[in-house]
Amino acid sequence: MFKNVAGITATLWILAAQTSYGQADSQHQRHSYQSSDEDNEEEPMAEVSLDYVELRGDNGGEIEGDFSYGGEQNKFVAEVDYERSSGEIEKNELWALYSRAISANWNFLIGIRHDFNLETTSRNWVAVGITGESPYKFEMDAVFFYGEHGSTAFRLEGEYEIKLAQDWNLVPRIELNFFGQNDEARGSGSGLSEAEVGLRLMYEVTRKFSPYIGIHYEREVGNAADFAREEGEDVVSTVWVLGFRAWF
């Protein structure tokens, strides 16, 4: 499974490297000499963001990142979200989204999310949501999911960047997962099912690469907590993390 995600990430990386670096360097002469009537054309841009690539203290880890390609208003976004804790895969998602700028600070998202086979079968969701920055500069993602057999879910993610110094950032992060129904097999319960809170200290080696250390706290809530207790699993876990953030 890990290979699966790693493979996808690598593909995205290569894809983006070809598009963005091709643009920036090997062809820079073409671009920089271009004349302004052509310049005013909207040139699509490709970007890869690896927001969290980390190892966690409990034999776990996370890869969260995306590849986007598009113009000023409309973009295609492919997103990867892989999470593993205590040797068990918690998330193994691949998203394909259409993103549209709808206001100065917000984008509308619509697309599909595919959850690769966990312990049971793979699942598909229709994802609809918004992503952007709220007043006071909170990075937010709020996505509603509609799955097969009428299942529903909602995920709310928030992140804030506290600049301690020009190249030191402290990044608190929160993620809340809600479900419309119980799913004992997957360990999720209706209502708020799981909450994650993290705090990471990042050092910008360059603008594009920041290694970090931090702590990650995770807690099952409500029915999900009951399911976990029945399975004899921990409801709460706090682990250290070590990783990096990068974009290009």
Next chain:
Amino acid sequence: MTESFRTDAVSRRTFVTGLGAGALLLGLPHSSHPNSPTASTTTLRGNHFDLSIGYRQVNLTGRERQALTINGSLPGPILRWREGETVTLNVHNQLPDKSSLHWHGVRVPSDMDGEPGLSFSGIQPRKIFRYRFPVRQSGTYWYHSQSGFQQQRGLIGAIVIDPISPEPFSYERDYVVVLSDWSDESPQTIYTHLKKDPDYYNRQQRTATDLWREVRTKGVARTWRDRHQWNWKQLSDRNISQVTGETYTYLINGHTPDTNWTALFKPGERVRLRLINAASMTLFDLRIPGLKMKVVAADGQNVEPTSVDEIRIGNGETYDVIVEPESELAYSIFAQSMDRSGYARGTLTSDIRLSAEIPAMDHRPVLTLQDLGLARKAEETNTHFKTAQTAHTEKHSDLPDATEGGWFYGNLAAAGLGSNSPIIHQPSESSFRVDHRALTPGNGIADPGVGLRHHKHRYNRRVLTYSDLRSSKPTQDQREPQRELQLHLTGNYERYLWSINGEKFRDASPFLFRHQERLRITLVNDTTLPQPMHLHGFWSELETGDGEYLPRKHTVIAQPGSSISYLVSADTYGRWALHSQMLYQRPGMYREVRIV
């Protein structure tokens, strides 16, 4: 409203000041060691010129890079014309891509303006384009490529036009000072960085330490109130320059601070310096410590001489100053970038062996509520505009009528006073392209600009403002403006999108001016960055208060969160451009002006 400054004036990283001795100085045959009198770039005189656009390896920072050159030189040769003559310029494009040369500030027929897509289709690779036009003005101007980001790679040069009639001032020495910004990164890379992370080059961002300092000095409540304006709008008060000394090396006539462009004088001589800001993304604050600068011309046009200590030169602008060094000393020509992330430096000396101390950079500016466009009170204290402003508030029925597209008719303020029209944000401004609108913008005419507002008090320097400019000749077109166009300069900093009235060039229709009409253009800067706006083809007659002596400019800085007005006589048919001179904002913040 007081302006606050950061107290830590020294950057963690220092910008690249050049190579020390032995730099490759293109087009400067006699200059190789730092203190040689590098009088100026090659000067071409006459009325027939052969210019060749090519490229060449340069080494300005210790690394070899490819620069674009004109006749092999960076910056290009100084073109010296004579008023009244007709000049012919054969421009040979030796690049593998289209190119162009635009004569910035020179009034030419539309098809000779060199604006790709409007006046012609650009100069095709390996083709020659013949420019030919009568020279009907005199003074200091400049030329540059208008194709893509070629200007950033070095396609810039000075134009000096000698007048038919004698000038109202005299001098013994005459030097051209071309300021520019050089990067080892390709312009496309810089643009991509800005698109993906607009703070990429900003090493002066707000940190927790700043907040702590403010809480200690102002208390929690006041700090919260002050911060709220910025936080709520998701804007930063530390966005001073977008591209900074992080990547730029600032040049004078192609010389780095280390290779020190040097000009000679004999004590007692009057030295005319023709200051040209040919930078792509940099506003410079220029001074010569120890010398007063007598400003005699702005954007090539003579003004009533006025003595100042410091001048902010927006990109695209030119100023002619006369200095009179009395003693046998050396003086530094010191031009800091607006955000104090670096400087260009040259030397004015009576002895080649001497050079002057390089001054420390000034305090770093921080934006204020005035720059957010919340400063109506500041306008009321400005006497020039009090009249217009009072009339405006007292007689509501006499307000000019606005129609679609920001046009106003009737009951306009008299020529010279500037606009008294209400600030109207067009519906197109409520787009994802616009992150902020100035709600109560003050008039920026008397504002020295971000970071210079308290220089009298802080450094005892007199800083030039637009309100100091008074044409030395009476205003030619004495008509009152028949209508007024209010344009909003807009952008979305985080998305790095720039526009006018919230519409980018490709989506917008041209502004139509009637041939021979006299009109007012009011720029309202809804961004928090100063925008040097260049109108092709016509004079922008800046409304500094006295309608009888309006200074004629071609590039006008619209201060952040402020408005500024100028009059235009639309006397030449054709298709013209009105755009931001900030190179990487230009593609969006650009409009066509068509004279019909």
